[in-house]
Amino acid sequence: MTLPPEFELIARHFRPLAGPGALGLTDDAAVLAPPAGRELVLAADAMVAGVHFLPDDPPETIGRKLLRTNLSDLAAMGAAPLGYLMTTALTRGTGSSWLAAFAAGLREDQAEFGVSLLGGDTVSTPGPVTLSLTILGHVAPGRALRRTGAAPGQxxxxxxxxxxxxxxxxxxxxxxxxxxxxxxxxxxxxxxxxxxxxxxxxxxxxxxxxxxxxxxxxxxxxxxxxxxxxxxxxxxxxxxxxxxxxxxxxxxxxxxxxxxxxxxxxxxxxxxxxxxxxxxxxxxxxxxxxxxxxxxxxxxxxxxxxxxxxxxxxxxxxxxxx
Amino acid sequence: MTLPPEFELIARHFRPLAGPGALGLTDDAAVLAPPAGRELVLAADAMVAGVHFLPDDPPETIGRKLLRTNLSDLAAMGAAPLGYLMTTALTRGTGSSWLAAFAAGLREDQAEFGVSLLGGDTVSTPGPVTLSLTILGHVAPGRALRRTGAAPGQxxxxxxxxxxxxxxxxxxxxxxxxxxxxxxxxxxxxxxxxxxxxxxxxxxxxxxxxxxxxxxxxxxxxxxxxxxxxxxxxxxxxxxxxxxxxxxxxxxxxxxxxxxxxxxxxxxxxxxxxxxxxxxxxxxxxxxxxxxxxxxxxxxxxxxxxxxxxxxxxxxxxxxxx
Incomplete structure (x- = not known):
C-alpha cells in the first residue's frame, strides 16, 4: 500500500523539526511532561498569504515570521518557550523546494529560540496559503506579565x-x-x-x-x-x-x-x-x-x-x- | 478611540466561550496550571471550507466538527480533554448571525465534553474559511495509548x-x-x-x-x-x-x-x-x-x-x- 503524498511531504520536511514529545509526528498527538512547578502559557496566531505576508516573500522567512509572532506573545507574558504545533493549508501546487525552504527557516529559528515542533496538520486549500501556529511556554506561578496593572503616574x-x-x-x-x-x-x-x-x-x-x-x-x-x-x-x-x-x-x-x-x-x-x-x-x-x-x-x-x-x-x- | 470590528466580534461571540486560564481572551496568551502529576497531550487539526466541510453546512456544526475531530485525537491517546485554542480565517462577508451560530455550536460541545476556549486569533481571508484548532488534554504518566504496540496474533x-x-x-x-x-x-x-x-x-x-x-x-x-x-x-x-x-x-x-x-x-x-x-x-x-x-x-x-x-x-x- 502506498501512502498518500502528504505523508511523504510531512515525513521529509516536517519530521526533522519534531522534538521531544512529538513522537516523530507519527501518532495522534504529542505527549509531554509539563515543566514541574510552572504554569503553562499558550497562544495561537494565524497568517494568510497576501494578508499577513506577501505571497512572494522568501519561504525561508514565512514560517519564521509566524513562529516569531507567537514567541512575541510569550515574551509579552514573561514566559519561556517550550514548543509549538502548526497547521498548514497549502495550495496544490506547493512544491517540494518551497516546503524545504519553509522548513529550513523554521529549523534555524528552532535552534535560535530553543523550541521544537510538537505536532500539527497539513491540508490542501484552493485559496491562499493559510498557516496557524500554537505556541506553548511556561512561567513561574503567578509571575505572568498581564495587560492589566498600569496606573496613572507610571x-x-x-x-x-x-x-x-x-x-x-x-x-x-x-x-x-x-x-x-x-x-x-x-x-x-x-x-x-x-x-x-x-x-x-x-x-x-x-x-x-x-x-x-x-x-x-x-x-x-x-x-x-x-x-x-x-x-x-x-x-x-x-x-x-x-x-x-x-x-x-x-x-x-x-x-x-x-x-x-x-x-x-x-x-x-x-x-x-x-x-x-x-x-x-x-x-x-x-x-x-x-x-x-x-x-x-x-x-x-x-x-x-x-x-x-x-x-x-x-x-x-x-x-x-x- | 473605537476598536476595530474584529475586537467587537471576538468579544461578542468568542469571549463567552472562554474558560479558566483564558484571561477573558484579552491578554497576549492564556495562563494555566497543568493538572498535577499528569502528562500533557496535544494535537492540532485544520479544516478548509469546501474541503473538510461543505460551505453550506449549518454554522452550528462546523466548529463542533473541528473540535470533535481534535477530541477524537485525544480519545485515541486515552487522554482527558482540558481546553483548546482556535484560529479562524474568515471571509469579509462573514455575518454576525453566522458567527453567533458557529459559537453557539461550540458552546454546546464545550458543555458536553467539558472543555473551554483558551485563546486564538481571528483574521480575514480572501479565500475559503479556514479553521485551525489545537486541543490540550492530559493523561497519567506513561499511560498514553500509542500507535505502536500491536503484534501478530492480536x-x-x-x-x-x-x-x-x-x-x-x-x-x-x-x-x-x-x-x-x-x-x-x-x-x-x-x-x-x-x-x-x-x-x-x-x-x-x-x-x-x-x-x-x-x-x-x-x-x-x-x-x-x-x-x-x-x-x-x-x-x-x-x-x-x-x-x-x-x-x-x-x-x-x-x-x-x-x-x-x-x-x-x-x-x-x-x-x-x-x-x-x-x-x-x-x-x-x-x-x-x-x-x-x-x-x-x-x-x-x-x-x-x-x-x-x-x-x-x-x-x-x-x-x-x-
Missing amino acids: DVWVSGSIGDGALGLAVLQGELPADAEGHLAGRYRLPRPRLALGQALAGLATAALDVSDGLVQDLGHLCRAAGCGAALQAAAVPLSAPAAALVAQRPALLPRLLTGGDDYELLFAAPPAAAAAVAARAAACGVDVTRIGQFVPGEAVVAVRDARGEMLRLDGGGWSHF | DVWVSGSIGDGALGLAVLQGELPADAEGHLAGRYRLPRPRLALGQALAGLATAALDVSDGLVQDLGHLCRAAGCGAALQAAAVPLSAPAAALVAQRPALLPRLLTGGDDYELLFAAPPAAAAAVAARAAACGVDVTRIGQFVPGEAVVAVRDARGEMLRLDGGGWSHF
Whole structure:
C-alpha cells in the first residue's frame, strides 16, 4: 500500500523539526511532561498569504515570521518557550523546494529560540496559503506579565524601535525606497521576539503586551485594561536609523509609524522609581528600552503630542483585520 | 478611540466561550496550571471550507466538527480533554448571525465534553474559511495509548460503526438518498469522539488510533508501526442500520465504506485474552466494539476478505489530502 503524498511531504520536511514529545509526528498527538512547578502559557496566531505576508516573500522567512509572532506573545507574558504545533493549508501546487525552504527557516529559528515542533496538520486549500501556529511556554506561578496593572503616574516604556515593520511592508510593496542594508524589509519579514527582556521584566513591569496592531492602538489596550489614559511623546518614540532618515525626509510618515503594526516590540508600564532597574535589566539582555510617555488619570484615551507639544492627529488607531 | 470590528466580534461571540486560564481572551496568551502529576497531550487539526466541510453546512456544526475531530485525537491517546485554542480565517462577508451560530455550536460541545476556549486569533481571508484548532488534554504518566504496540496474533477492534461519514458526505452531495432520520449526514457533520472508551482502554489496548482517513489506510498505520500485517474480515465490520440498508441495495458501496474516512471511531489492538475485558469496559462506556480481524506476521499489508473469503480489491487506500 502506498501512502498518500502528504505523508511523504510531512515525513521529509516536517519530521526533522519534531522534538521531544512529538513522537516523530507519527501518532495522534504529542505527549509531554509539563515543566514541574510552572504554569503553562499558550497562544495561537494565524497568517494568510497576501494578508499577513506577501505571497512572494522568501519561504525561508514565512514560517519564521509566524513562529516569531507567537514567541512575541510569550515574551509579552514573561514566559519561556517550550514548543509549538502548526497547521498548514497549502495550495496544490506547493512544491517540494518551497516546503524545504519553509522548513529550513523554521529549523534555524528552532535552534535560535530553543523550541521544537510538537505536532500539527497539513491540508490542501484552493485559496491562499493559510498557516496557524500554537505556541506553548511556561512561567513561574503567578509571575505572568498581564495587560492589566498600569496606573496613572507610571511610565510607558517600549523596547527596540517602532515603525520598521510598517515601513518595511511599504518598501516591499514598492511605495518607499529600500534602505541600503535591507533593515526595514528584514524587520517586516522577521520580527524579533523580546523573550529575554520579557522574562527579565517579571516582578518589575506592572503591565505588558507586544506591539502587533500599532503602538497607539496597543497602548490603548493597556489603558482600557487599567482604566486610565496615556500621554505619548511622539518625539521620544525610538526609531531605527533607516526609519529616522525616512521621517526626516517625509515628516508625514510619522503618524504611520505610530499606528502601523508589525512591530513585535514590548510595550510595558513601570513606576518611575523602577526606571533604573528597568534600564539595567534591559541592558543585561542587550535590548534598548525607551520611556515614551506616562499613564494619566481619566478616560482610556491615548493623547499623542509632537516635539512642539501639539496634538498629533492620527487617522487610524491601528491595524484592523477586517 | 473605537476598536476595530474584529475586537467587537471576538468579544461578542468568542469571549463567552472562554474558560479558566483564558484571561477573558484579552491578554497576549492564556495562563494555566497543568493538572498535577499528569502528562500533557496535544494535537492540532485544520479544516478548509469546501474541503473538510461543505460551505453550506449549518454554522452550528462546523466548529463542533473541528473540535470533535481534535477530541477524537485525544480519545485515541486515552487522554482527558482540558481546553483548546482556535484560529479562524474568515471571509469579509462573514455575518454576525453566522458567527453567533458557529459559537453557539461550540458552546454546546464545550458543555458536553467539558472543555473551554483558551485563546486564538481571528483574521480575514480572501479565500475559503479556514479553521485551525489545537486541543490540550492530559493523561497519567506513561499511560498514553500509542500507535505502536500491536503484534501478530492480536485482534483488530473498532468502536461504533464504519462508513457513515463517507456515506453522509455522499448524501449531502446528492449522490445517495438520505436516510429518514438524517443519521448519515449527521455523522458526517458531527463525529462522536470516543473519549470515555479511549480512557477505559488504557492498559488494555496495545495500540490505538482514530479512524479519520479510512479504515483500511488507518489500519495500515498500525501495521507499519508494529512491523506486521493485518487480515480484515469485511463482513465483520460494523455498519449502522442506514449504512447496512444502502450496502444491501448496492454491494459495490462496501469498499467505499472501508476506505472513505471521516469515521472518527477508535481502531485498536488487544490480545485475544483481553477480549472479555475490552467488551466489558466498552459496555461500561455505552459504546459498541467489534473484532474485525487479526494482526498477522509479515509485511505491513492489510488483506481484506469478503464474507466468502475472497480478497476484496480496494481502489484507494484511503483519503488523501493532496
